[in-house]
Amino acid sequence: MAQLLLDGMPRRLFSCTPTRLASFEDCPRRYRMTYIDRPAPPKGPPWAHTSLGVSAHNALHRWWDEPEPRRTPARAAELLRAGWIQDGWRDDEQSAAARERAAAMCERYAAGLDPARPPRAVERQVATRTEILALHGRVDRLDERDGELVVVDYKTGRRPPEEGEARTSPALALYAFAAERMLRQRCRQVELHHLPTGRVVVAEHTDESLARHIRRAESVAVDAAAATERFAAGQPADVAFPPRPGPLCSWCDFRRHCPEGQAAGPELTPWAGAERFADAGGESTGGRSTGGESTGGQPLD
Structure with a gap:
């Protein structure tokens, strides 16, 4: 299906998720490495905070799939343990500590849900x-x-x-x-x-x-599409998709391929984002992107 963009020429609709739009706003270079480059550059190791966030989301998803009598707080904890993702942790001991704290977190949250009123x-x-x-x-x-x-x-x-x-x-x-x-x-x-x-x-x-959010999303999409066209026409990658270094560069999956990102922040261990949660009893710093896509490794608030 053709559509009009800024110059009046017929173009395809810009297919995207909210995560894709946010990626271009955050850092055009990371956007290119994620969505344009094929093959994509190798990513760094998996992040523990991502594993924790996905484990919690999956447990709450499966909780609603249970028959109503089994939708108990304790069952939410059991589902978290059964589906625990171990990627990114320092060792088995740290992973186990985080797993138990995450299980307690899901149990507390499920205690506030009405098992007789499933979501749409x-x-x-x-x-x-x-x-x-x-x-x-x-x-x-x-x-x-x-x-x-x-x-x-x-x-x-x-x-x-x-x-x-x-x-x-x-x-x-x-x-x-x-x-x-x-x-x-x-x-x-x-x-x-x-x-x-x-x-x-x-x-x-x-x-x-x-309407304001839609206009903003469309503006980002137009900019991303224009950058992609310039790159395809021969514009250098770092001109079409310049880096946008900042504090989040330490969490970027493509940090090893980005000198500006390496200079912007220190290299972190894969468990840095969840270390406090696992070892000190603090809250999780992990998370999962809306839209179900990778967020480049940075912990989500």
């Missing part, structure tokens, strides 16, 4: 189109309350979300927009659920706030 969907793919975007992604959980859909996003980062973060999250807004269009049911409420603390941050979008 878990790990649900949603998709829609605009004049520029072919947008798709995976929502952690879609609730149905008072006839409307609610987007629920789990967070396992050490920092609880602050008021306002749900409203300003591009990913949550795009998921709400796509879910409403795809399922033909109003979806304006979005929520961040911080699993370590149980904190929930809520926002209610309006037509205007969703």
